[in-house]
Every structure is written in structure tokens, then in C-alpha cells.
Amino acid sequence: MAAEARSPRARYREQNRAEIKAAALQQLAEGGVQAVALTRIAKDMGLSGPALYRYFAGRDDLLSELIRDAYDEVAQAVEHVDGASAADDARATLHALADAYRGWAVAQPHRYLLIQGTPVPGYAAPPDTLLRARAVLGPFLKVFAEGDPTKTLRPVVDEMDAWVRREADVAGWLAQHTGLAPRDAAAGTALAGTVLAWSQLHGTVSLEVSGQYAGMGHRAQTLLTAQLDVLADSFQL
Template sequence: MAAEVLSPRARYREQNRAEIKAAALQQLAEGGVQAVALTRIAKDMGLSGPALYRYFAGRDDLLSELIRDAYDDAAQAIRRVDAAPSVGARVALHALADAYRDWAVAQPHRYLLIQGAPLPGYAAPPDTLLRARAVLGPFLTVFAAGVPAEPLRPVVEEMAAWVRKEEGVAGWLAQHTGLAPDDDAAGTALAGTVLAWSQLHGTVGLEVSGQYAGMGHRAQTLLAAQIGILADSFQL
């Protein structure tokens, strides 16, 4: 199907939106979320304050766009990993974890933007949940083949109840694994994915925020050990 041809006005609008987002990302990298200032962006672009609001309704609207873009970019990095069954679940899990960490370390300001509320009172739009799930989707495929250790049973049971209750979760699971909510592997796939996300967020978040500085280990060594233990827990 032919790509949609934008009018000159629409192209100009998209060009300006992209330039505004690029300027906001630069501010974010330099000083965090608090440094993102629409008035400064407008001044640097030679626009009036009111003119800028034709492109974004306010700072929260601009932040929402940056969050969407960050999730989409992270998901793309994860999708580039070869997690086919022929690779082996354990190898695939380590590769997915490495891709997640590599993306975060390369763009710490964007990673920190999507991990938690960027500003007090900020509420992310509902569609960001789908984007977050897209980042973790390939992990579902890996853990669907797992056999959880007995101590993980309570987590598996809660995840199994969750997927039977939530239609959106069921759809997410089916998209990546083909499993139905009542399939025995459904709870296992979700439990492994949530546990992996917890491990990743903890280790990568500490690294990106500089909490490991001065300690006698490399973050990638710690993450590899944690992912290896998790793989063992699911017999991957």
C-alpha cells in the first residue's frame, strides 16, 4: 500500500513537532524532567509561546509524546533480538535482558522518563500501557516454555488468576505466545516476565541512576547472574 502523502502544511507541522521533541530531549538529557521548559524551546526555535501550544497542549502533553517515543524505541530494540525457539530459551532470555540494559544505558534520560511518574501529579495516557507491554512481550514467549520451581508457585497462581480476569492481559499473552487464559503455561509465562521485569528494572535502574558508582562490580556481571538464577528457576 502506498504511503500517505502529507500536504505541505502537514509536513511543516510534523517537522516542527519533531524539532520541539528533539529540543525537549536535549533539555531532558542536560537537566532531567524539571529542565524541560516550553518557553525556552519556543525562544530557541524563534516561536512565540502561544505558537508552540499549537503543537503541544502543554508540558505534560509533550512529556507524553516523549514517553510514547521512548517505549516504542525500547520495544524496537527488544524486537531485534533473535528469540526464536531454535536459539534456546536461556540464550534468548540473556539476549533480551542485554538488549533492555543496552538501550537504557545508551539513553539514560529516556529510560528514567519511562520508569515511574516523571513529575508529581503527572498521569500517563492509557496507550502507554500497551507500549510498555510491547517492550516485555518477547519475554512472554521465552517463559512460556518454562517449568517454575515450587517457591514460584504463588506468583504463577496469581498471574494465572490475573490473565483469566483481565481481557487486555489475555490479548497481550495471546499475541506473543498463542496461549489461552486457561492454558497451564499462561501463568508461567506471565510470572517469568514480571519477575524478569522486576530484576531488570532494579538492576538497570540502579546502574542508570549511578547507584553502583564506587562499588566493586560491573552492572552487566550482576545482571547476568540474576538472569541466570531466574532461568534456573524456570528450568530454561
């Protein structure tokens, strides 16, 4: 297997796949997901249509690869913060994770909107997309596992407690990042904080990268910082 991966033929194939993805990302940046067209990519690369289909089965297959790559990159950005943050300063870690997430999105808005924007009509993401999305949020679980939620948050925590006890894959995700079991007291708290943080991030960052804050009197970073401080207060971090 390793010898095959190093063969000239395998390297040529990977090079062409990388060039196809780069061309698709350029189209995505220029015109959104509707602009991604395999026929145009093939023409620009000097390939026939059938030749291009040797690398990707179709547009949806290509989009799936772009989505996987995007999730993996933003996951690496937040995991890097997770590895470098002081374990005893949950609030600072929360802000650093959010900054990494937002920084990636602002630098590559077309890729952020591909994974978090309006769903592509007729496209169904592969199952492993969910695992990659959860990898992005995994480090947030560790932060909120230290929290002590206020009474106002109890309904959310209770629903998260029921969720983790009901769904084995959610329990596995939680255990991977925190070591918590479904019946642990902090399980629902960790999930509740993470879902709430994601909601704050997604709302603010999506509005920012789509230009909805243009002409308003605030910076998105200022707004997000305030939102996360309120959230941290509600979990007594």
C-alpha cells in the first residue's frame, strides 16, 4: 500500500485531484457553490469530461471533498488552541477557540459558507461530515465541562443530558474530548455550553462573512466577545 502511494502514477493522480479541488475553490470564491462546474474545470485543465470523472464521480463527490477539507482545517485551528491553552483558564480558552474559528472563517468566507451557509439544493453530505463537524466543536466540550450553569440554563442542560444518554455516538464524542460518561453530572453541562457557543459563533460569524454587518456601528469581533462573556458568566467560568 505504501509503495503504491509513492508511485509516480499515484502522485500524478493526487496532483490532478489537488488541481481540480483548487479550481473548484476558485469557482466557489468567484460565484458561490452554484458556480462550481466540472465541465469548466475540465476545459481549463485541458482534460476531457470523461477524464475528469476518473478523479471525482461528479459534482457532489467533489463538493464532499471540499467540505471534508474545510472541516478538517477549522478543526485543526481550534485543536491547536486547545493544545496550547492553560487548562485552568476556561474563559480565556473559550475566547481563543472562538477567535480561531472566526479567524478561519473570515480568511476564507467562501469555504465557511460552503459548510455553514445555505444548503446546496439536492446535495446530501456524506455521514462522515457529521464527525468532522463535531471535531470542530470537541475542544469546546472540555471548556464547558468545568461550568456551573445558572438556573436559567437548566432546561437546555436537561435536554442535553437526555440526548447523551439516548445517543451512543454523542456519548462517544463527549468521552473522546472530556472523558465524561453519559451519567456524569457535567455531561449535560458540557454539551449545553458547546451547543450554545456554536449557536453564538454560527450566528455572528455567518452574518459577518456574508456582509450583513456592513454599515453598522460595531465590529463583529466586539459583538462576539461580548456574547461569549455573557455565555461564560451564565456557566460561571
